[in-house]
Amino acid sequence: MWERFLKEWYILNKSQRRGTLFLIVLLFCSILLKVLYSPSTDSDVVYFANIIVDNATLSDTTASDHSTKLKRKDSLFFFNPNVASAEELRMLGLPEKIIHNITKYREAGGIFYTKESLKKIYSMTDSIYQKIEPYILINNSSPSKNSTPFSQNKFNHSAKQVLTLELNTADSSALEKLKGIGKVLATRIIKYRNRLGGFYSVEQLKEVYGLKDSLYVLIIRENKLLVDTTLIQKIDIRQADFKTMIRHPYFTKEIVIKILEMQRKKEPLNNYTLQKIMTPYEWNRLRYYILWQ
DSSP states (O other): OHHHHHHHHHHSOHHHHHHHHHHHHHHHHHHHHHHHOOOOOOHHHHHHHHHHHHHHHHHHHHHHHHHHHHHHHHTSOOBOTTTOOHHHHHHTTOOHHHHHHHHHHHHTTOOOOSGGGGGGSTTOOHHHHHHHGGGBOOOTTSOOTTOOHHHHHHHOTTOOOOEEEETTTOOHHHHTTSTTOOHHHHHHHHHHHHHHTSOSOGGGGGGSTTOOHHHHHHHHHHEEEEOOGGGOOOEETTTOOHHHHHTSTTOOHHHHHHHHHHHHTTOOOSHHHHHHTSOHHHHHHHTTTEEOO
8 A cells, every 4th residue: 555655656757746745744743632622621610600690590580580579569550530531441451341331320420438438339349459558549639529609719729710611613713712622632623623514512522632531531521512413514425525524533434435335336325325335433433424325
């Protein structure tokens, strides 16, 4: 084998032999370096590295636990059931049925005078009440059940007189007299009223962009709001076109197309046929704004 190697070695020219020698030396040095140098692990380095990793893990765990605690704490906060919005009640974890019942109770003029009065709300269980009871704040300035108009006026000379307002005729200046309603909201109320053709219910104020539930509760509690439904501008769907109907906030594209198809086929447009092409929710809103045969 060596004889063959020597014969082939001498066949190579000078530059080829130099290159071969260089590769052999390089290979030998790499093998020698690997054998002679065996890196040892520094125990101190490992020790402190482990401490750093452990601390980082502990820090992440602590931060996670702290974040969880904060989220839990944020889910319960002090609130006044007389003015809290539906969204705030949801943040407290109250079921939708209870939120609905609280809202209806307040809209009917009901006032929570004590914490315990919340127990009277339908669907309110003992476990839910005990959970929120420490966070209930009842405004002490609210009139008590036994207070009389004389006693209230005696100790509150600056009591604001109740404002009576008809929503379908009120202008911007009249709306701005309502507490919490400024120029911007007054303009939005009028614009929305014009798009509808008039209000059929005071509750439609809640559909105005930027008018929060808490402000709505305040407005209906401190003022007497009226709605004259005879002033509503109705759409004659027997001859109205697509553009006229779709401009109304309550008309959906699907409903308009169905009505136009009924017009084309000369099908009767009446109470019965219209309810067949709408959901009960859509019908209960639209029936105030349409004329049919």
